[in-house]
Amino acid sequence: MKPKNQARGRTKDAEGDMRRALLVTSFLLLFSLSNGFATSRMLHRKAQHGNYLTSEELWFNQTLDHFSPFDHRQFRQRYYEFLDDFRAPDGPIFLKICGESSCNGIANDYISVLAKKFGAAVVSLEHRYYGKSSPFKSHTTENLKYLSSKQALFDLAAFRQYYQESLNMKLNKLNVENPWFVFGISYSGALSAWFRLKFPHLTCGSLASSAVVLAVYNFTEFDQQIGESAGAECKAALQETTQLVEQRLTTNGKALKSLFGAAELKIDSDFLYFLADAAVIAFQYGNPDKLCSPLVQAKKAGEDLVEAYATYVKEYYLESFGVSVQTYNQQHLKDTAVSEESSDRLWWFQVCTEVAYFQVAPSNDSIRSSKVDTRYHLDLCKNVFGQGVYPDVDATNIYYGGTKIAGSKIVFTNGSQDPWRHASKQTSSPDMPSYIISCHNCGHGTDMRGCPQAPLSLEGDAQNCSSPDAVHKVRQQMIENIDLWLSQCQATGRSYM
Numbered sequence: 001m002k003p004k005n006q007a008r009g010r011t012k013d014a015e016g017d018m019r020r021a022l023l024v025t026s027f028l029l030l031f032s033l034s035n036g037f038a039t040s041r042m043l044h045r046k047a048q049h050g051n052y053l054t055s056e057e058l059w060f061n062q063t064l065d066h067f068s069p070f071d072h073r074q075f076r077q078r079y080y081e082f083l084d085d086f087r088a089p090d091g092p093i094f095l096k097i098c099g100e101s102s103c104n105g106i107a108n109d110y111i112s113v114l115a116k117k118f119g120a121a122v123v124s125l126e127h128r129y130y131g132k133s134s135p136f137k138s139h140t141t142e143n144l145k146y147l148s149s150k151q152a153l154f155d156l157a158a159f160r161q162y163y164q165e166s167l168n169m170k171l172n173k174l175n176v177e178n179p180w181f182v183f184g185i186s187y188s189g190a191l192s193a194w195f196r197l198k199f200p201h202l203t204c205g206s207l208a209s210s211a212v213v214l215a216v217y218n219f220t221e222f223d224q225q226i227g228e229s230a231g232a233e234c235k236a237a238l239q240e241t242t243q244l245v246e247q248r249l250t251t252n253g254k255a256l257k258s259l260f261g262a263a264e265l266k267i268d269s270d271f272l273y274f275l276a277d278a279a280v281i282a283f284q285y286g287n288p289d290k291l292c293s294p295l296v297q298a299k300k301a302g303e304d305l306v307e308a309y310a311t312y313v314k315e316y317y318l319e320s321f322g323v324s325v326q327t328y329n330q331q332h333l334k335d336t337a338v339s340e341e342s343s344d345r346l347w348w349f350q351v352c353t354e355v356a357y358f359q360v361a362p363s364n365d366s367i368r369s370s371k372v373d374t375r376y377h378l379d380l381c382k383n384v385f386g387q388g389v390y391p392d393v394d395a396t397n398i399y400y401g402g403t404k405i406a407g408s409k410i411v412f413t414n415g416s417q418d419p420w421r422h423a424s425k426q427t428s429s430p431d432m433p434s435y436i437i438s439c440h441n442c443g444h445g446t447d448m449r450g451c452p453q454a455p456l457s458l459e460g461d462a463q464n465c466s467s468p469d470a471v472h473k474v475r476q477q478m479i480e481n482i483d484l485w486l487s488q489c490q491a492t493g494r495s496y497m
């Protein structure tokens, strides 16, 4: 039985989604990245064909507040299903978790290779509030009170039950369960690990790719990793650029902001944060040379570093990568209208309440301006959401365990150049193997997305990673773990209810 209320989805750009998601990410993380991307022309130059396995929207009635015994309100939550490779009736079901951005389909990354290999169905649920899955007509702070990872995990559990039941009806089978496996990258990677932790009876295992499972208040390792990923020469050029920018900001800030196409950023620290993020993205998404080559060259030629950086920011970050400057504008973040650009505000709300990951400048040797500090982030939270909104990272880490997560059957992966990896699980433990993929352009979610990640590599093709072998080796481990855990799940002959 197909759920009702199907509507045809607009075909959108999977790369744009990715960008939207993670950036935000960078401001979160992540990726799968951030905003303004409704207009992300960039990646559109490339043929869009094949970027999604499906973008046909389906709808599910979801409970608004899973933790109230009195409130029975519901909202419509969007999801997708891809059954081309499904080995009916008892093949596995891969739940690919969508994170902090509009989820416009099931992106054609490495999941499609895995689905073929395992004869799996792939389903994907949009995260509450993002994209078309908002319970409210406006995103006032009051209305955001049901936006949390805890509610989102419960959404996934409820959806998983619903989908299994409707599949059983469709296939005319009773009380039998397919083996499920959850996947996610970045914040959704954390959700993937947490889902297995909190609902172990609902999934055979989890892939937690570049999963930011540790809520961090002052995330200084983030900037430090950028320095390491950049290497000595590029790092020095980036630091010199920051110094020059800080000087010019005091003498002629207006002209400086215009040079970067960012005149709308009235708050200096918003501008400095924007400039920091623009550099981050090169390492996070596997294009380090796009930033470092011109900058190091300019330095050697005695050219103006600020000019060289502005060219990178405009041509690569804004134009090609497709980020919109307003992502960094607190005025925009205060906008409570519901639209695709809401992701910025929504992710900041999660940052300001649950996970922080404040990307503050380390006290020594930082790349970013020291003005991007703890106070900047706290002021932003207060300005955008009101007094009293701050991230209780301790509560979050008590709830999930941080890097001491007491889960099982979770694969953690991280990319060597990815600044986010310091919020991921660092070491292997019994039943929770952790792998690092090391190469010059291995970044966020490289195991699932290959490199570089902008433009998108179809099926997560790893041929353009500086060491495709490093990626292949980790993928082989992933496949072995998925295979083992699925078979253990089937062996126990789970039957339903």
Ligand SMILES: *[C@@H]1O[C@H](CO)[C@@H](O)[C@H](O)[C@H]1NC(C)=O
Residues within 6 Å of the ligand: 003, 004, 005, 059, 060, 061
């Ligand atoms: C969701 O709820 C609406 C309103 O109650 C109802 O019309 C619709 O059939 C429900 N959809 C599904 C898939 O159950």
Ligand SMILES: *[C@@H]1O[C@H](CO)[C@@H](O)[C@H](O)[C@H]1NC(C)=O
Residues within 6 Å of the ligand: 217, 218, 374
């Ligand atoms: C974060 O950094 C700020 C500024 O350096 C400091 O005041 C605060 O104590 C730090 N907080 C934590 C939890 O490390």
Ligand SMILES: *[C@@H]1O[C@H](CO)[C@@H](O)[C@H](O)[C@H]1NC(C)=O
Residues within 6 Å of the ligand: 364, 365
């Ligand atoms: C500051 O960073 C520099 C360069 O990495 C290093 O040589 C120096 O020891 C650091 N100083 C402190 C106080 O950590």
Ligand SMILES: *[C@@H]1O[C@H](CO)[C@@H](O)[C@H](O)[C@H]1NC(C)=O
Residues within 6 Å of the ligand: 451, 452, 456, 457, 458, 461, 463, 464
């Ligand atoms: C790898 O890089 C080459 C040269 O830039 C490009 O033509 C090709 O499309 C890239 N392949 C993938 C899978 O991204």
Ligand SMILES: CC(=O)N[C@H]1CO[C@H](CO)[C@@H](O)[C@@H]1O
Residues within 6 Å of the ligand: 414, 421, 422, 424, 425, 426, 427, 428, 434, 435, 436
């Ligand atoms: C920074 C980080 O998370 N690194 C870890 C990635 O995974 C490998 C394999 O477990 C660890 O050795 C690294 O410490």
